[in-house]
Amino acid sequence: MAVSVEELITEAERFLAENYDMKLGIPIKRNNRLRNTLGWFQHSDRDGALDIEINGKLMDYASRTEVIDVLRHELIHYALYSTGRSYQDGCVEFEDELKKHVVSSTDVSILFGPIVRFKCEKCGKSGYTETISVLKKHERCKTRCCKARLVNVRKDVIYGDKKEAAELCTY
Incomplete structure (x- = not known):
């Protein structure tokens, strides 16, 4: 049932190409230290560092559907950030994109x-x-x-x- 980083990269490339006409230009990583979040898109305006990290426990125990949902949520952050649009959780533009792609909003109360x-x-x-x-x-x-x-x-x-x-x- 575990989902690999390679599977996530393949899905990310497909999702971004189909929905945003863009390529994946950042790494996707497994993070076993995440406890209170299922995944995150990190960026630094200071040094330009970007990546997406997915909770390791989620990757091991959640269904593929749930992991892909979290990945797509983070990819939407990335796509909007990359195009200079509002990308923060709760912003109308970001939440509208989640609805458009049938992706869950922020949810940290999931247990796996x-x-x-x-x-x-x-x-x-x-x-x-x-x-x-x-x-x-x-x-x-x-x-x-x-x-x-x-x-x-x-x-x-x-x-x-x-x-x-x-x-x-x-x-």
């Missing part, structure tokens, strides 16, 4: 990859965390709801699309 599921010993409410060390040290952890012990602690992995991931986050 390894998680630890648990239940509250006191109220039975289920929860999860992306902090995998909780699996080994769950005796020291408390739930947010009741400050009680974690029970039924288990490791899980979420793969797939946004909708599927949201459904899987509940017990």
Whole structure:
């Protein structure tokens, strides 16, 4: 299910040629350190550095459709920036381009990859965390709801699309 950087480059070249009549002139990189964003278009007006970075966990666990959606979002930033148009999230011109190409707006609440599921010993409410060390040290952890012990602690992995991931986050 993993998507490679080479696949992303091929898709980027096709998307830009078909929709903006331009070539991909920047690198696309995998970034395993991204935690709060799925991808980003970086530029520096100071030294002209440009690149697109995609979240490594997203590339490993999300569906190809989701990864390509994030890539296209970043490519639209790049295309608008390159042509001197408004390219920031939230700008009317940028948001209109997203709609035109049926690409998702900024969304950082998507969960993919390894998680630890648990239940509250006191109220039975289920929860999860992306902090995998909780699996080994769950005796020291408390739930947010009741400050009680974690029970039924288990490791899980979420793969797939946004909708599927949201459904899987509940017990």
